Amino acid sequence: MDWFENGWGLSLIVFLPILGALAALAIPKERESTVKQWSMLVAVVTFGLSLIVAFGFDLGAAEQYQFETNVPWISAIGANYHVGVDGISLPLLVLSTFILVLAMIYSWNHWEEPRNPKAFLILMLILGTGMNGTFVALDLVLFFIFFEVVLLPMYFMIGIWGDKSMRQIPGFGKEMPTRLYASIKFFLFTLFGSAFMLLGFLALYFKSGEFGGRTFDIPTLAAHGAAGDFASWGIAGLVFGAMFLGFAVKVPMWPLHTWLPDAHTAAPTVGSVLLAAILLKLGSYGFIRIAIPVLPEAAKDWAPTIAILSVIGIIYGSLACLAQTDVKRLIAFSSVGHMGFVMLGIATLTDVGINASIIGMVAHGLITGLLFFLAGSMHHRYHTREMSRLGGNLKLMPRLGAILSFTAMASLGLPGLAGFWGEFMALLGAFNPLDGLSVGLFRGAMVAGAIGTVLTAGYMLFMLQKVNLGEPSEEWVGHEFHDVDRYEMTAWVPLIILIVVIGFYPKVVFGATTDAVVNMVDNAYAVDSTASLDVSGS
Amino acid sequence: MIVNQFLVVAAALFSLGVYGLLVRRNAVMVLLAVELMLNAVNLNLIAFESVLRTPEALGQIFAIFVITVAAAEVGIGLAIILLIFRNRRSANVDDFNLMKL
Amino acid sequence: MSWEIDYLALLPEIVVAVTILAVLSLDLFLPRRLKYWTATVAVLGVTLAAIPLIVIWAGDARASMFDGSFVVDDFALVLKGLFLVAGYITLLMSVSYVESDRYYQGEYYLLLLCSILGSMVMASSRDLIVLFIGLELTTGPLFMLAGWRKGDIRSNEASLKYFILGVLSTAILLWGMSMLFGVTGAVQFGEISVAVDTIMAGDPDMQPLLGLAIMFMLVGFGFKVSAVPFHFWAPDTYEGAPTPVTAYLSVSSKAAGFVALFTVVYLAVPGAVTFWGPALWALAALSMTVANLAALRQSNVVRLLAYSSIAQAGFMLVPFAGAAVSGRDKLGEGLQATVIYLMIYALMNLGAFAAVIVAARRTGTAELAGWAGLGRRDPRLAVLMAIFFFSLAGIPPLAGWFAKFVMFQSVISSGGLAGGVLAVIAAINAVIAFYYYARIAKTIWFESPPEGAETFEDAPAGSLVWVLGVAAVVTILVGVLPDISGFFGRATQVLVEAAGG
């Protein structure tokens, strides 16, 4: 297993899905079950490999990159193929491989029109490569590539298998199919952001030339950042801003979020799940992995802005949820609020806040992923997502209803379930932001965020009331409904278990992340470890 | 310097060529306008050569090449115009705007 | 002075020239039903020409002939390679096209080969006269090829428009050349460069004349690379010309224009960078913006590709222009990126055209609306099409991303406000450009095919399959391992060193 640990294990995790996809191309379209079994095998093996990495990971040295590979890749531009995991990326990598398996299980017998499982599974596998790759990439160019690789499959997923309804788009005269609008919006938004992100990366590359060689290497750049090399760089703020655009679109942060409700609503179920569970995390992960360690000073200048936008996102997202009539759109908007907490945690620039954001990402991945599964299954059965037409779901399908209730509770941040830690600790971090950041502003953000949790509870209960409780409406009387089938159960139960486990034992995540985050923050801000905590609140 | 007067004549020729190319409707006339411009170039080259007196007489050589190529181009041009005339019974350049908006 | 002729260095051109003669003779003697042999010979000739090219590249024999007017160096070799590959692919694309429409096969290949030869000569030319000859040899045959579908009035029109604007640009180019000759008293680039430096250093009276000369020449090159506002011919000509010819126009002819531009500005007038730098900047910005916006409105795929190629020319100019506006000492930075962009563009654009030829043949139209649901009618073709178009859009991991990446890298590297602004313009344009590429993907994948539309199970002609396959594989391969395109970039070192001096 030497080759695995000393380098190529991660590469295998990254590239196995796409190799699997290539192999799947060779399977005739008609042999659906072969395609399914093959893709499932690939996904499971990938997940297994990521577990091997997780268990082989030395938690005692979580702040170091492990399973590292670094070989020259594009000498013309000085980019290397550099991959590795540390405590920050490990949970996300495992989450990513894991969700892919669940998505495959779920899609076993859930196919949106126009079916074609082969194409769909191939896209999912390509998506897998993009997601896994982003989490392990330690080179800006490599990161950029993987960051972009996820776009195409998702574009096609939404465009081909997405919502078939027509929609009137404000600002355009005629109606257009929802999926077309959503897919192009998703793509253009992300592309817009990443074009600027790329400019930021390039600026870093050239700037690093002044300190011993131009490089795209993230650890090296982070070391420059820690050494304060970029501290006096006049355009550091602009460069951070460029990266901010790229990441913030993906997160998404208010007011760059508007692609999200459309994309999530229009995407096929599995697409929504992957989008919510993994793709959104690419943005926030980018902040933690790249933007902050490399440009700590600029991050500090930007932190208040990020905090304010996050809080606006929290309140705004929750309020917008209250006005939704479409169950899936409501869940989509809830992501805006939840990712607001993740970003608030990041904005504090403290280890508490950043840990909060990581566990928040994992929790959001599990919970919102599950919610989208549920929304998909309900749509599958009711053929509508209008809350006014639903109702009494718990009576019609007790199991589905019970799981929906559970997930809604998890989503509103009930302590004891995974969602709590991200929200609570983000607020905790905002109490004491990094020295030099405005304590007043962050505490204001903390209070606003806490108020946001009430609104979250509000719309979740509202949704449960509309969908789950009460008597079923006339429309469904005498209608035969199949409660949760075994594929759905198999896909959902692991999520439920994980939500509870992380809720009661967050160390599952913290155990890996803590040291890495502390190390990152200490390096970036040269925290004086003997300094005492400021408790006076000034 | 006498070269200046040559240059002025050449520039005038060139401008006439441009004018002709822009306003004449008949394709053959357009072709002739181009010839005018090319000849202005030749005049230019020769005039410069008369001043510069390069050892290899580069200006004159260049001019000869230009003349040769101009002849070839007129050949191509006439062929195209002939082709079009056959199809459309017209050599009017206005008639060619099929591929607009 | 060296008048010795290095025949090895000239061998690629000689092979192509011999092939031209062979095709000409075969065309004379072969009976009609055997005319397809001319195609075989043409393809064979182009392939054979590549062998000496590779031999020269592998060895270290570099030659300078005819008193330095004809030079075989790394740069020339790489571009000749590009012209040969593009020619080869165009020939392959043409085979089924020309054959099925019963065109004059022999002449078609003859002219195409002449154009290839012309562009190869251009790559080596270091002299205004040789450059001019090469340029005309490249363009002249294309005037005729554009009108090759004799009975089609659109093709006639394409030819006429191309011709009139082509000779106009030639005249303007020549006017500029004649003035440059007059100002510097030389036609050989090296000598011109010295004279230009002298003028820029201490002869203010001559500077305006020099500036005019360069501007006129830029107009000529602008026409060749179809930069806005010298692009007007391109959409009409592309639409009307036979599609393989369009492919050739958009790749080889454009590349030839770039070669001419590079050699002249880097070798002949680097000293006057303050004249041509801002002009190129404006051309780049205009080309990107105007062409991308115009492309949004296109309903015909070929016409869309025409605007796309104009926009791509703008992107290609970006690093080059960004470097040029930053001053002479930065000149070296841009060229490599532009050449890499050019190479990758050539590859993916040829692939795109090949796919368009197949699709147009199958659906019977090049109107985008007619391709609705192609993804279900012919999934393999639609996948290939998606690969090429998204590569053109610059989506990783397809080759186009690397082109865009080096473009951005270069323009930021050369630094300066003007470069930065250009980078931002390019970034916004990249997003706009994505929209119309995605629109094609949208139509062929997301829309339903019309009722009762047939599906296409059979493979297209073998030569096209080969072209499509190679282009797709290389597009992906270069995207994943862009280093293999790196040596194109290194080949520009010759020019860069000359310009820096």
Next chain:
Amino acid sequence: MNPLVLAAEEGAEHAVELAAGGAATQWAGLMLVSPFVAFLLIIWLGKNMKYKGGEFAVAAMGLNLVIATILFFQNAQGGILNDTHIFEIGRIGLFEGRDLVFELGWMVDGLSIMMYWVVAFVGLLVFIYALGYMHGDVRVTMFFASFSLFAGAMLILVGAPNLIQLIIGWEGVGLASYLLIGHYWEDLDNVRSGNKAFLTNKVADVGLILGAIFLGMGIGDFRFTHINEAAAAGEAGLQTVAVAGALLMFLGAMGKSAQFPLHIWLPDAMAGPTPVSALMHAATMVTAGVYLMARLFPVYQYMAGEAEILGGIITVRGLMVGIGAITLLAMGLLALVANDLKKVLAYSTVSQLGYMMTAVAAGGYTAGLFHLFTHAFFKALLFLGAGSVIHAVHSNNMTDMGGLRKDMPHTFRTFIIGSLALAGIIPLAGFWSKDEILATLDYEGYTFVFWVAVAGAFVTAFYMTRAIALTFFGTYKGHGHPHESPTIMTGPLWVLAVPSVIAGFLNVPGLEFGSFHNFTTWLAARVVPLGDHHPEAPDWGLAAIGLGAAVLGIALGWLVFGRDADTQEARDRLEIPVLYPLLRAKYFMDHIAWAIVGFTMGPAARAMNWVNTYILDGIVNGVGAITMALGRFVYGGVDQRGIDGFFNGVAMASDAAGSAMRKLQTGRVQQYAAGFMVGALVLVAAVAIFR
């Protein structure tokens, strides 16, 4: 060694004074776990069992009662000072040596043992009662599962050694409450009641969570022992966070303990099955707020209590006492006009919680908790009695009852005992605990509040008399023939009646039970000494005032309702102008709450949605549309035609060239050529201008 201890030792470095209390304290952790085990077993196996899984719930609570009782006796004999078992579940390195640690565990000290025992004892009885009450109802399995969930969450709450675990338990009971209030969720009214309870609590929880953050982050530790020690040490630097934290915590407590004006959820919570009301909305869950105040007593006592807030108008302590006082009287008055038997008890509960809160806030740690202790028994008794009645007449409404004393003798008798205890009639439990509160208020100098409390005692006695009169006297007005409930339900009533009668003697000042000492001593078993006041002997004068008020209340109540409880006039006599409508409308608190929510949230939500659709999306779509329009313009207007336009402009400017130039418009090729030339000219001009 048992696994729990092993688990505890994992986190040994953070544990404080491990295992001072011996084996029982180590096994105490089982109490926190067993209800969850029961929960899982009920879900898994419950459906097919006789009592639909209730057996597991009862068994778990029985086990808990055993453990709690053992602990209770150990503590009573002075065996336990303070014992905390903690195991780490998360750790964030804050700074070197100052890690932020998240732990789960259990705390065994006087306060928590008292709570364990109350929860286990009342819980067990209510569970047993529920076996009978819920028999044949819908979703019994789910009911017991939720009930177990509640018990577990409550025990997690009271056993919490730190704020984090407290929050987990706190929200856990909130969840269970939501589930149980909405047990009959087919009726959306019940669902709305559940939502109201959850959301009101959630609002308060903002206070709890922020308070926890202030205290935890401010002091640098979330452990109660450390927070209290820091408070007792009285570091000046901590003043600000302590005050902020204390106030925010109080907000949280107000929500859970239904203090005015966040009480609005509790009466609505009566929508749940009666056992739920008995256990959660009377005896245990709602006392969590009081418990929290007691748990953080040193913070209020030493740090925050006297701090002036709101610009010096009032102290923190004053605010808390004031809110408690308002609650105890205002809510008591509401009980006067309620026709729903459970709502009477609900308002009564809120009122009694007001007593507790007032007492704890005023500094009467023992007094408040003692009332919590006794109240749990007699209020559970009353609710179960009410449940028994409701079970019999199938209505909550007192207008459907009357004359039940003959049909339901056991219920009647126990209900009377409970009512007397609640009213504070000597020597029942309520008398002693209420007396202690009055004594505390008197001692701490809150004279006005003292008289408010006395008035409250009067009102309490009055409404209980009314309720008894309307329910058990007069003639039956309902449908069918009511029957006494089965033994499984009356049994718990009698068992609860016992402590309702005798529990008061546990804390008669000056009375000690040998080595068992008394309630005050038991509660004093905690790390940080409290320094609250304990009278040496009962103050009979104060007791007389309280007792007098209660007797007066009963007498007046009987006068009004006793003899002709059935008649309309009896009720009309209460309809005092202004006050009666005000009370019937519940002080318009619900209206105000809904108005606030309705006038802010609804429009805000719609506004946000509008902003999203028309502003943000509008911008996005607008950019798209503008780009497309620009494309149309560039292509159609410039690229394909613009040279015309350009030359039209030029032509107009220059008459001389006009006629010639206009000819340029004739042919398209020539347009192109013209564009070409224009470009060339611009380039040339640029050279001319810039050089």
